[in-house]
Amino acid sequence: MSAVPVSVILPVYNRTRWLPESLASIRRQAVPDLEIIVLDDGSTEDVAGVVRVHCPEARYVRQENRGPAAARNAALAHATGAFIAFLDHDDVWPDGSLAARLRALVENPAALFVLGRTRFLATGETPEPWVSPNLGAGLYRRELFARVGLLNEQHEFMEDVEWFLRVREARLPYVAIADVTLHYRRDTGGLTQGRSWGEAAVLSTVRASLARRRQAGAAATELPLLSGSKTDPRAAGPVNHERTRDQAH
Numbered sequence: 001m002s003a004v005p006v007s008v009i010l011p012v013y014n015r016t017r018w019l020p021e022s023l024a025s026i027r028r029q030a031v032p033d034l035e036i037i038v039l040d041d042g043s044t045e046d047v048a049g050v051v052r053v054h055c056p057e058a059r060y061v062r063q064e065n066r067g068p069a070a071a072r073n074a075a076l077a078h079a080t081g082a083f084i085a086f087l088d089h090d091d092v093w094p095d096g097s098l099a100a101r102l103r104a105l106v107e108n109p110a111a112l113f114v115l116g117r118t119r120f121l122a123t124g125e126t127p128e129p130w131v132s133p134n135l136g137a138g139l140y141r142r143e144l145f146a147r148v149g150l151l152n153e154q155h156e157f158m159e160d161v162e163w164f165l166r167v168r169e170a171r172l173p174y175v176a177i178a179d180v181t182l183h184y185r186r187d188t189g190g191l192t193q194g195r196s197w198g199e200a201a202v203l204s205t206v207r208a209s210l211a212r213r214r215q216a217g218a219a220a221t222e223l224p225l226l227s228g229s230k231t232d233p234r235a236a237g238p239v240n241h242e243r244t245r246d247q248a249h
Contacts, residue, residue, distance in 0.1 A: 116181025
């Protein structure tokens, strides 16, 4: 597989205890032409110092605190890669994760993005990996953001779910792979930790999507958020690209 430029966007707002592990997992991906952008969203902790020690090749950008959606959008404006990947600073990628996603998009040129499975890392909880609306589990062609738009900065929570709902409503082609591509921490004191569905804006986000579907004349049952590990048969283009190995460690 020929080298393809990939930009990795890593937004950070404090809680830097996990940042070295996240950066290390990016560096282990062994993907050529990798651009790493760390967007410091107004942290009071020394994010720049951590990046300088643990990933000196990364591009560090700082802005005033504006929330995760604004941080990802700002980093996207700095990114130069043809493919965009996201990783939260308290999550990690299994070894080989990025290469598996990149390979899937190269082999399926009609697909605008690929999603792998997410394994949750939480004390006392070991659910099976599943395909979830988490930006960190996927890889995205840059043109997808021109088609769907950026993340909605009015959403303090669930901005990734809201974006994925817009992607699904647009019926854009994608491919899902069975690889575990993301290890997601659920017990690190993140923004949605301990919040009710109402506080995290889950219900209002889904209601807004349903309203848009009705306005477009689409039945509410026609467009699930994600279709498991299968490529949506209504999405033209890519053939389902299944893999069987679990890369979680």
